[in-house]
Structure formats: C-alpha cells, structure tokens
Amino acid sequence: xxxxxxxxxxxxxxxxxxxxxxxxxxxxxxxxxxxxxxxxxxxxxxxxxxxxxxxxxxxxxxxxxxxxxxxxxxxxxxxxxxxxxxxxxxxxxxxxxxxxxxxxxxxxxxxxxxxxxxxxxxxxxxxxxxxxxxxxxxxxxxxxxxxxxxxxxxxxxxxxxxxxxxxxxxxxxxxxxxxxxxxxxxxxxxxxxxxxxxxxxxxxxxxxxxxxxxxxxxxxxxxxxxxxxxxxxxxxxxxxxxxxxxxxxxxxxxxxxxxxxxxxxxxxxxxxxxxxxxxxxxxxxxxxxxxxxxxxxxxxxxxxxxxxxxxxxxxxxxxxxxxxxxxxxxxxxxxxxxxxxxxxxxxxxxxxxxxxxxxxxxxxxxxxxxxxxxxxxxxxxxxxxxxxxxxxxxxxxxxxxxxxxxxxxxxxxxxxxxxxxxxxxxxxxxxxxxxxxxxxxxxxxxxxxxxxxxxxxxxxxxxxxxxxxxxxxxxxxxxxxxxxxxxxxxxxxxxxxxxxxx
Numbered sequence: 001x002x003x004x005x006x007x008x009x010x011x012x013x014x015x016x017x018x019x020x021x022x023x024x025x026x027x028x029x030x031x032x033x034x035x036x037x038x039x040x041x042x043x044x045x046x047x048x049x050x051x052x053x054x055x056x057x058x059x060x061x062x063x064x065x066x067x068x069x070x071x072x073x074x075x076x077x078x079x080x081x082x083x084x085x086x087x088x089x090x091x092x093x094x095x096x097x098x099x100x101x102x103x104x105x106x107x108x109x110x111x112x113x114x115x116x117x118x119x120x121x122x123x124x125x126x127x128x129x130x131x132x133x134x135x136x137x138x139x140x141x142x143x144x145x146x147x148x149x150x151x152x153x154x155x156x157x158x159x160x161x162x163x164x165x166x167x168x169x170x171x172x173x174x175x176x177x178x179x180x181x182x183x184x185x186x187x188x189x190x191x192x193x194x195x196x197x198x199x200x201x202x203x204x205x206x207x208x209x210x211x212x213x214x215x216x217x218x219x220x221x222x223x224x225x226x227x228x229x230x231x232x233x234x235x236x237x238x239x240x241x242x243x244x245x246x247x248x249x250x251x252x253x254x255x256x257x258x259x260x261x262x263x264x265x266x267x268x269x270x271x272x273x274x275x276x277x278x279x280x281x282x283x284x285x286x287x288x289x290x291x292x293x294x295x296x297x298x299x300x301x302x303x304x305x306x307x308x309x310x311x312x313x314x315x316x317x318x319x320x321x322x323x324x325x326x327x328x329x330x331x332x333x334x335x336x337x338x339x340x341x342x343x344x345x346x347x348x349x350x351x352x353x354x355x356x357x358x359x360x361x362x363x364x365x366x367x368x369x370x371x372x373x374x375x376x377x378x379x380x381x382x383x384x385x386x387x388x389x390x391x392x393x394x395x396x397x398x399x400x401x402x403x404x405x406x407x408x409x410x411x412x413x414x415x416x417x418x419x420x421x422x423x424x425x426x427x428x429x430x431x432x433x434x435x436x437x438x439x440x441x442x443x444x445x446x447x448x449x450x451x452x453x454x455x456x457x458x459x460x461x462x463x464x465x466x467x468x469x470x471x472x473x474x475x476x477x478x479x480x481x482x483x484x485x486x487x488x489x490x491x492x493x494x495x496x497x498x499x500x501x502x
Contacts, residue, residue, distance in 0.1 A: 005105035009112055013091055016116035019248075020084045020125045025077040028375040031402060031433050033128040034409045037074060038436070040066040052215035053437040056225045058208050060167045061130035083132035087125030090136040091115075093143040094327055100146040101290045101331070106338035110350055114330045117357045119250035120243040120319055121326060130169050131320050137165040138175050138324040142297055145179045149187065149293065159197050163204040171321045174301035176201055182296050217437050223314050228432040231309050232317040240302075243319040244329050245271060247357040248364040253372065255490065263360045270349050271333050277345055278336040291335065297328040373460065376489040377403050380458050380496050381410030383485060385417055395420050397450060397457040399470055402433040404442045407458070412441065420445055425469045427459065447473045453501055455479065460494045478502050 001009070029037065039051050039062045047066065051059055065082060072078040094115065098108045115121060124131040144158040158179075165172035176198065183194040230236055242259035243250070245267050249260040282288060302325055309315040337350050384396050384407075395418045396411070398404040404421040411417040420443045421435070435442055450473070459470050464484075466472065474481070474497075483498035 001105050001108075005109060008109055009105075012109065012112040012116055016091060016112065017088055019116060019122055020087050022122070023369065024080050024084065024126055025075075026369050027372065028378050029076060029079070029128065029409075030372065030374045031405060033079070034405060035436060036062065036065055036128045036130075037069070037079065038409065040069055042066075048211050049215040050436070050438065052208075052211045053217055053220065054225070055212065055216060055220060055222050057130050057169060058167045058205075059211075060164060061133050064133070065128070079128045080126050083127060083129070084125055086132040086136045087121070090132075090139050090327075093136070093140040097139065097143040097146055097327070097331070100143060100150065101293070102287070103290075103331070103335065104338065106346070106350070107331075107334045110334040110338055110353075111330055113354060113357075114245070114334065115327070117247040117361070118244075118326070118330075119246045119248050120323070122248065123250040123252070124320055124323060129320075131323055134165075134169040134172065135323045135326070137161060137168055138172065139327045141165050141172075141175050141179070142327065145182075146293065148190075149179075149182060152190075155193065155197070159200050162197065162201045166201055166205050167208060169321070171301070171305075171324055174304055175297070175324050177304070178297050178300045181300060182293065185296075186292075220437055224431075224434060226316065227314050229309075229315040229318060231315045232306050236317055237306075240317075240319050240322060241268065244326060245333075247360040249360060252370065256370075260360055260363065263356045263363075267353060267356055270352060271336070274333065274336040274340060274345055274349055277342055278340050281341045284341070285339075291332070294328040294332050294335075298325045298332060301325055371489065373489045373492070373494070374402070374406050376460075376487050376494045377406035377458075378410050379487055380494060381407050383496055384456055384458075385411055385414045393418060395452055395455055397422050397455060397470075398442075399425055399427045399457075399459045400429050400433075401435050402430055403458060403460070405433070405435055408442050418443065420449075422447055422450065422470070422473075425473060427469055447477065450474070450477050450479075454498065456496060456498050458494065458496045460489060460492045462492055464495065474499055 035054070039047060039054075042050050044066070047062055048059060051057065051062055065079075068082045069079070072081075091112075094111070095108075098111060103111070121135070124135070141158065141161050144154045144161055147154040148158055162172070162176050162179075165175060180194055180198055183190050232240075239251075239258050242264045246259050246264045247267075249264075251258050278285075282291065285291070302322060305317055305322060309317040337353070338346055340346050380403075381396075393416050396407060397420050398407055399422050401421065404419055408419045411419060419441075423444055424446050447469075457470055457474065464471065466475070471481070478501050479499040480502055481497050481499050485496040487494040487496070
C-alpha cells in the first residue's frame with residue numbers, strides 16, 4: 001500500500017476509535033444493559049441458570065463481562081469500555097479480510113471510512129450487550145474462512161472462532177451456514193473437512209442447549225422476549241438498509257425518526273447507482289469470485305432471517321442481530337464504488353459520500369443528547385434513597401416492569417429501600433420489557449397489597465388525575481398524598497409521590 005494511502009487508512013482507524021468513545025458515558029445504562037450487569041453480578045455457579053431462563057442469548061459475553069467487572073468495577077464508562085474494545089478489535093480482521101481479498105487501497109479506505117462513521121456500529125459499540133462481540137467474532141470468522149477458502153489455511157483457528165461465535169449469539173449460526181454453503185457451491189473437495197468444522201461447532205454448542213433444557217422455566221417462551229419485533233415488510237427492510245449506511249445517526253427509541261433522511265436517501269441513491277453500474281459489467285471483472293464470496297455472507301443470512309421471520313411464530317428480524325452482514329455489505333459497496341468501470345463513479349461518488357457523512361456529523365454533534373425515560377427512573381431512585389433519609393424499611397411502589405427493574409438496580413445496594421411492582425392496575429405496559437424470569441428482587445402485589453404507614457409511588461403520565469390509577473388506587477386504599485416531586489421525561493412526566501395512611 002502506498003505511504004499516502006497507509007497514512008489515510010491510519011487516520012480513519014483513529015477516527016473509528018475516537019467515535020466509539022464519543023459520548024460514551026453521557027447516558028445511563030438502559031434496561032437490557034442492566035440485565036447484562038445483573039447477570040454478571042451473579043456468582044459463577046448461578047450465571048448459567050439465570051441467563052438460561054432468559055433464553056435469548058448464549059453465555060460467552062456474560063462470562064467476559066463478569067471478569068471485566070471484577071477488574072474495574074461498574075462505572076458506566078468502564079462497563080461500556082468492554083464493548084468498545086471488541087468493536088476496535090474488529091478492525092484487525094476487517095483489515096486482514098481486505099488483504100485476503102486483495103482489495104486495492106481505495107476500496108480499503110472506503111471500507112474503513114464507511115465502517116468508522118456507521119451510526120448503528122457506533123451505537124452497538126457503546127452498549128453493554130453481546131452485539132459488539134458478535135461483530136468482532138463474525139468478521140474474524142469471515143476472515144479466517146477466506147484464508148481456508150482461498151488458500152486452505154487457518155482451519156482450526158476458524159473452528160475455535162466459530163465455537164466462540166455461536167456461544168455469543170444465535171445469529172452466529174448464519175455465518176457458519178454461509179461458510180458451509182460456499183463450500184457446497186464451489187469447493188466440494190473441502191466438504192468433509194467443512195462438515196467436521198460444523199460438527200465440532202455443534203458439539204461445542206450442546207452444553208448451552210442442555211442448560212436451556214435444564215434451567216428454562218416451564219412454559220417460558222422467546223415470544224415474551226421478542227414478540228414485539230415486527231415481521232419484515234418493506235418498511236423494516238428499508239430500516240435495515242438505512243442502518244447499513246446511515247452515518248452517525250441511529251434510532252434510539254420509537255419516538256425518533258428511523259433515519260436522518262436528508263443524508264440517508266442521497267447515500268442510498270449513490271450506493272444503488274454504484275451497484276447497478278458495477279454489476280452490469282460483472283462478467284468483465286477479472287476477480288468476480290470475491291464478489292460472489294462477499295455476496296453469500298451478505299445475502300444468505302439476510303434471506304434466511306427474512307424467511308424465518310415469516311415462518312416462525314415470532315419475528316427475529318433486527319439490525320442489531322444482522323450486524324453479521326455489515327462488514328460484507330460494506331466491502332461490497334466499497335468495491336462497487338472504487339472498482340467501477342466508470343471513472344466518474346470512482347472519482348466523484350466516494351467524495352460525495354464523505355461530504356454527506358460530514359454533514360451528518362455536524363448535525364449529530366449539534367443535536368442535544370436526549371434524556372430517556374430510563375435515566376429518569378435512575379433520578380427517581382436517587383431522590384427516593386437520599387432525599388428521604390431512609391431510616392425504616394420504606395417501600396417504593398412502581399406500576400410497570402420497566403420502571404421497577406431500573407429502580408431495583410439503582411437501589412439494590414441501598415439499605416432499607418424495597419421496590420414493589422403493583423400489577424393489574426390497567427396502567428399502560430411496554431411488553432418489550434419484563435422482569436427477568438426467576439428474579440425475586442422485586443416483590444409483586446396487586447393493588448390490595450399496597451401497605452405501610454408511609455409509602456412512595458412512582459409512575460409516568462402526561463398529567464395527574466385523582467380519579468384515575470394510580471391516584472385513585474391510593475385513595476381507595478386509604479392513603480393521602482403529602483409530597484409530590486415531578487420529573488420531566490420527554491412528552492410525559494414522571495412523578496415520585498409520598499403518601500401517608502389516613
């Protein structure tokens with residue numbers, strides 16, 4: 001690689017790293033991150049039973065997080081530093097994959113540039129969940145498989161990485177199946193060894209399957225975990241497409257736009273045009289094999305997830321799961337842009353893309369950080385614990401699983417603070433969030449179970465209405481409100497009320 005290209009590539013790598021630290025600890029931990037930390041806080045003998053009840057993720061990330069917490073504690077920055085490190089490590093196999101595919105410097109530079117500014121990749125690099133590790137291991141697997149596919153090397157390293165991959169996330173299996181499919185399509189001479197790789201990976205996954213069978217609660221189903229996910233229609237497909245290319249922006253909550261359209265739509269047009277212009281001349285390209293190679297890793301997992309999302313009882317479609325296709329898709333479009341037969345495409349479109357990315361960065365940098373509802377619950381917990389100067393076993397009543405879990409987590413080390421979830425009140429519930437299965441840290445009662453001389457309650461609403469729950473419930477149970485503390489949470493208000501029995 002020429003010195004100038006190497007310097008530019010190094011600069012992009014530094015930008016990539018810097019963006020993973022951008023606003024890293026500005027926001028508090030949210031529900032799923034709290035679950036990760038909660039799981040990692042369990043003794044080693046109890047981690048597997050706890051996460052097996054959740055059904056949704058294999059255990060490798062939680063093991064690593066437990067070790068990480070043991071080293072540096074539980075500050076938000078330290079916790080999120082772990083996924084940031086995995087995200088940074090993903091640059092190594094990405095670079096090696098570019099070398100294995102013999103990409104020219106412009107294609108490598110565009111790949112690193114697109115990877116650096118991708119909003120979804122920045123978002124999941126900063127989340128204390130398994131997705132950053134999934135990205136790292138999936139890119140590592142594709143790179144090692146490319147060595148095996150093109151040169152017959154790194155077979156046993158590939159086996160080891162694939163074992164880690166499928167024990168990190170179920171979607172790792174789509175990467176493994178893509179590898180087997182490529183061998184079946186074009187290199188059947190390697191099929192026996194490839195099937196050996198598959199068999200070893202399956203055997204290494206069996207202990208997790210046994211744990212699920214042993215510890216999962218009777219009648220539990222992933223429908224409770226992911227039943228809220230929509231089946232992929234046109235809208236959901238475009239959401240994924242925008243996530244693949246949208247620089248800096250990512251939808252953090254359903255109240256926000258899916259994409260930053262003034263940048264995302266021109267980018268999409270550019271990528272479609274570059275792809276069409278490249279593919280109409282594909283027969284004339286000297287190294288078509290790398291296109292087919294990447295297309296399998298980009299297209300087959302996406303197609304299988306699409307089909308399964310319509311066939312299975314629940315959808316499994318989601319950008320965070322499909323991080324496994326981000327690297328091959330990015331590589332494909334870098335090739336389309338920089339190896340086109342049309343000189344204007346090669347010279348103009350990459351600069352147009354980075355100009356649009358610069359606009360997106362300016363807009364994102366000028367946007368104030370949103371105060372999310374889960375951070376308000378943390379403030380409520382702080383107010384409850386310290387402003388009240390707790391001296392007795394005072395209960396804090398919540399009315400939805402989302403708030404109860406956040407409150408419990410914030411107060412779990414506070415003496416004399418107990419969180420109670422009041423169920424069956426008719427108040428709105430976000431079914432995407434529920435208390436972990438087998439977790440008894442939050443007591444559950446109905447409205448008649450509210451008790452105590454002094455109690456505190458917290459809930460969100462647009463306005464206080466004495467004739468509607470939960471205020472009507474307190475009145476019917478003989479309580480009167482003596483203190484009211486309002487907290488702003490976007491379009492709603494969150495209230496912390498203290499009540500005394502009449």
